[in-house]
Amino acid sequence: MSLTTIPRYRQLKELIIRRISTGELQPCDRVPSENELVHSTGVSRMTANRALRELTDEGYVERVAGVGTFVADFKTGLHVLEVRNIADEIAKRGNRHSTKLLSCDEVEADENAAEVLQCDLAARLMHVRLVHCENDTPVQLEDRYVVPGFAPGFLDTDFTDTTPGAYLSSISPLQEAEHVVRATMPDPLTQQQLDMQEGEPCLVVTRRTWAHGRPVTFARLCHPGSRFELSGHYAPPGAEPLALEQQE
Amino acid sequence: MSLTTIPRYRQLKELIIRRISTGELQPCDRVPSENELVHSTGVSRMTANRALRELTDEGYVERVAGVGTFVADFKTGLHVLEVRNIADEIAKRGNRHSTKLLSCDEVEADENAAEVLQCDLAARLMHVRLVHCENDTPVQLEDRYVVPGFAPGFLDTDFTDTTPGAYLSSISPLQEAEHVVRATMPDPLTQQQLDMQEGEPCLVVTRRTWAHGRPVTFARLCHPGSRFELSGHYAPPGAEPLALEQQE
DNA sequence: TAGTGGTCTAGACCACATA
DNA sequence: ATGTGGTCTAGACCACTAT
Structure with missing residues (x-):
């Protein structure tokens, strides 16, 4: 002090x-x-x-x-990693976004979930698994846990037209986020669900998000390496950008 | 206007x-x-x-x-992707950083290099390839091109104690940067140089950096998927962080 | 002691939007 | 006509650093 x-x-x-x-x-x-x-x-x-x-x-x-x-409405975030709403990104490329819901239910927190979401072991968590497609080609397998109480109507949401991430950020401003990006080989089920070739790696983003001072959701986003890349652009604030885009 | x-x-x-x-x-x-x-x-x-x-x-x-x-010296950047000096990151983990220089010479720009660096085809470019090790285990294969004139003494630098990126940012402030992150399978040479297992994927970061209003360097940073992850943390400015670290 | 940044005030003028 | 944000001024007091 x-x-x-x-x-x-x-x-x-x-x-x-x-x-x-x-x-x-x-x-x-x-x-x-x-x-x-x-x-x-x-x-x-x-x-x-x-x-x-x-x-x-x-x-x-x-x-x-x-x-x-x-x-401000916090829908558009200035995230460290430019992983925003995948539906918006697909639309921006002029393509069609669709969703295949795999599962949507309540589960008990296992050890890992309890730790990252700072909740009791075996606490009830909302859990949703879905595949995001671009022109019917799978580009992301989303596996997400949400702390109960934060998003009451979560499990009743129609995720075919609202991304879980978009729904959550519409409820409350994001306060803090943590990302990890890895390259891994998919397990057989993931490989099949993303319609991937044998021997093709995954780009995996795991993200934890805070609101109201505590972690509220944890997501594992798995992408086929041949069809997905993460890009970011950094320009110092206060100066006009030198390269590309951004005409207005 | x-x-x-x-x-x-x-x-x-x-x-x-x-x-x-x-x-x-x-x-x-x-x-x-x-x-x-x-x-x-x-x-x-x-x-x-x-x-x-x-x-x-x-x-x-x-x-x-x-x-x-x-x-300000721009060594510590607020980059979009938290890919800073790998030597610093290794040191911060308490480990020892070392470098194996693979090649360091002048080359003619091929089509791709000429485009990303906005220079003439067959222009002379400086080119360096090296492996960064953490406690003698390879963690990054760096393949970098640098526009001539920007960094006169570049090829004479001793890259065993100065990272190419660190040397470049010590010369001039970074103005703008562009990153792409991908998951790919390594070619056999890369796999061998990074001492990777058969079937292990790479996390590849390509980065282009601007200074003085034009692109000056292009780097391809290839990491073994089993030994490297990219992490980022976003907290809104002006509020004290909720999670981890940062006590002062 | 002089210079620096950090903050704060009590005014002021302007362009703009709303009613 | 009133209220809003956007900017600017000419002072002021303070804590700090250097000499």
Whole structure:
């Protein structure tokens, strides 16, 4: 702990972040304006402006001049790995996304699931397994566990038109995520479900996601190596990109 | 183009970014202080402060209260994929990094190299191939091309104690990077050079990096699937992380 | 002691959107 | 006409570092 007082703009930011994290402020809800913060907290407008501006940079809120400040919807994430909604990626390539549901039920947490999701052994978990196809060719086998209570209607969702990931991020903002990418050989069942050649490797992404301060879902995403690649692009903020895309 | 004038803090930022990108300001060089900017450009101190503060957030400079503002060394990047210096990663795990140099010479650009590096066909390129080992076990086969002129002393560098990537980023700040991750089966030579089992897949990362506004290096990093994984962690900025590490 | 960054204020002008 | 965000100013106080 430092003895110096916490700056007022930081206090303001944390106040607003807390209201968002607890769900008191939902996506698209209005956030107090600069003037309202000036009157309610006694800071100067520049200080309120800095707090709200930094929250904008950090993706918590969106601001529209002349209109107001609103809680951002977290559907589009700035994830470390550019593994977003696979349905969106397929659509962006102009192809058709479809889904084959393999299973969707409640299970008891095994040792591994209990550890990564920080729940009791044998706790009830929601479990869904499905194959994502691009123009009817399998490109991802999704095997996902979800902590109960976080997503009440999860098992009743129609996953043929809503990706499990999309459904979960529509419920609550993502706070934190952890990814691991590996190359492995598939087991025979996986190989068959993804319609893979003999001897073809898998690109496997496992992802754990936090919301409301605790892990809520764990997913293992398995892709045929011959039909899938992960790409990422890094450009320093504040400068116009040098290469490709992004005309607007 | 908008008709509204560009804000002064943005002009200041772009001025300083330009001085860094062109190499006029090198890493660790001193950047004009807020007061100097006030006197030299006529802005108020708050405006100079905003410019320098945003450059700090964006990783261009580092500021030390009471001392000054300095160009950041870009060795530690905030890359999209957490593929930094493999030697550092190995050291962080408490293991010993070593290198086997396979080849190091000048070659003519083939069609692919000419395209990704935006140079003429048959242009001279520097080319290095080496194996990175962790405690004498191979973990990465690096195959890298570098545009001539960018790194004059490249071929004379002793890559047993300096990673090619580390050498390149010490020369000039990285501006932009592009990654692709794939799972493939190795060819027999690669399999042998990485001491891999029969039927073991590779995790392959290809990366292209820009500096001074043009691509300068292209690398193919091939890892044994059984001994390597890529991990990433995303936490929203401005909030204290929920999980693991990072106590201070 | 002088210079640096870190923060904060109380005003101001502007473009824009809404009613 | 009012409220919003976007920017800018000319001061100010502080903690810190260097000399």
